[in-house]
Amino acid sequence: MEYYGWAGTILRVDLTKGKIRRQPLPKDLALNFIGGRGFNSKILYDEVDPNVDAFSPENKLIFGTGPCTGTLVPCSGRWTVTAKSPSTEAFGDANAGGHWGAEMKWAGYDCIVFEGAAKEPVYLWIDDDHVELRDASHLWGLDTWETTDAIRKEHGDLEIKVACIGPAGENLIIPACVISDYTRGAGKCGMGAVMGSKRLKAIAIRGTKGVRVAHPEEFVDAVEEGIEILRTGDQWWFENFSKYGTPIFVMMFQTLGCLPTYNWREGVFEGAKELSGETLLDKYVKKKRACHACVFHCSGYYVVEEGPYAGAMGEGIEYEATGGFGSKLGNADLASTCAAKTLCDKMGIDLINCTDTVGWAMECYEKGILTSKETDGLDMSWGNAEAILEAIRRMAYREGRFGELLAMGSYKASKVVGKGAERYSITIKGQQMGLVDPRVMWAWGLGFGTSTRGGDHLRTQPAGEYMFTPEEMEKYIGTAKASDRYGWEGKGMLVAWYQNIRAVHDSLEMCKYFFRGEPRLYVEFPPKVLTALTGFKWTYDHILRCGERIYNVEKAFNVKVGLGRKDDYLPERFYKEPYTKGPYKGAVMPKENYDKALDEYYRARGWDLKTSNPTRARLEELGLKYIADELEKMGRLGKE
């Protein structure tokens, strides 16, 4: 079948046998799972036994693009990589921006599915229809920047786009990620380590085919209308996010009292101004860059020119770097956060997992649970920037006892250390959380708890909780009460809706920041643009249902692994340890209220309140009868 929007081909690479084959994209998959994350999740569920070891050849590593990828659709430069996760031992995926996804699409592929494992290091070289596995022994050991340069030099083409792993992925450290375009990290769930376990160093692509559009004039109209709604309807966001990028969140979240500080003990940081987007722009950002088709250009190209971190440079320094290596670690030295971000990119380490793991180590050090004996002499006091950088390096190379410990990520490391260290691992389902403190942002908390890939902010990213007006909340979610960020009522409905629509955004492979605070964009833009792009008639209801279907498939994978309601709770710190300072001093999220929100959430999803398992009725409504049958056989189907 000839497609518009989609490329129409799934590429299958058997790394064990060294064989490559092409599979036509099934129409049912396209129309019910949209693309990118949706395709990957369905393939993972259908083809991977949830109980295999994440590092075994039986696990699959799936890269996906969406129907919008590589087109004019604003902010459509994203791609998703999916596998069973070594950090959560359950469903895992990660998502990145840049230009690599567009190149993959232009080469003619919706998905690339890696199966098995190579005996020796290899990389995949794609030049449109020409696809081959090449020896990567000369690349093994190089960092991600060196790898990208070496591949481009080998082929004599600077336009080649490379996604690869660094030493972190090769060494199978849990916080390892996949890096594309030098600085774009597909960070969550240890996908870099899975890639390393398959001895797959890189995927290098040159694509020149473009994307076919069903109705070009309507398509351009839909794109322009979307940009206009963003520009006028979400003016504050459009102007400020374009200027500062995500580092704007340092002061936004400081204002809201949810800036994670000292490993999530507090929600405001005394050095926040030094870490702010404004300071970053003044001191280190030299120019603005953009992912494919981005209308914001939020990405700052930074250079540290003097001081102890002179020479640190890179692109896309985000809030998760300035806040993560900053307030979360009690460190007000912005230049050092730039240097840490550069080092993580080169090593191929996820910033969130890294900053949380280092934060955990710092708090354990403060409490005497880790001493200089366990840290191999490293002084892990709060704010010690030199120690932070050295810890990252040791983590990547598993150097010494401390490096081995950090390489496990905070969750697994805390189990090994014991002595109460688990209390300071701020993780959900073994996964570190994005930088929003839930004590004063309850929808964010519920989103973290119920995310299908562990404690993650992007599965839900309920920006409407603090950006929609109560009138918008009433119209689009059904209750204005969800606008109260300290209340539980309406949060179940809000989070379920957000998770479904975010699954759509991830499957279109669009950046969530396009949809931040303007509800009209969530509702009006996807059906209009998809209809013009693909030639099929899409409605908002159908699209939202696709999002819900994707979420249920991921949930079912986790149910098979054995996860349930007990795993949907936050770390105890957020229920029991109030802030001791700042405008929200005393704030906690009472557990009984979290429970009420969780009940409301399961009701909105049509899942069993006791176990959280999906019910047959809801699965069948979503066209997932075969999953209901499988869960029933395992005795894990939810009760109606």
Next chain:
Amino acid sequence: MDVGQQVEDLESLIKSEGLEGLIGETHRLILSSLEKGNKTATEVLREIEGKHYITSYWQVVRALLQLKRIRCVREVGRRRTETTTAGIEPIYAITANGRHLLKTLEKRRSRSRS
């Protein structure tokens, strides 16, 4: 002519801006606050926080920008602020349109209460 001095066809403005069904109690609270004097979003929030589920600075910013689009408020200056990374905030004043809308919203509120 200063648009702030003339009452316009608010219904048409609201429709053309895609804000049908989205102007309500939040906007009434903000306009009431501005009726007492020109203010920044931070100052408005300080006055109305906790009422009608309003708990965030950005809810107020968003509602103010909606009111600006239908010419119910206008910017009359800027002030340094500690609230945002931008370091500066617009000061808003209510317009004739805004006073008209405020009356309409107050009537609607009394009707729904009676």
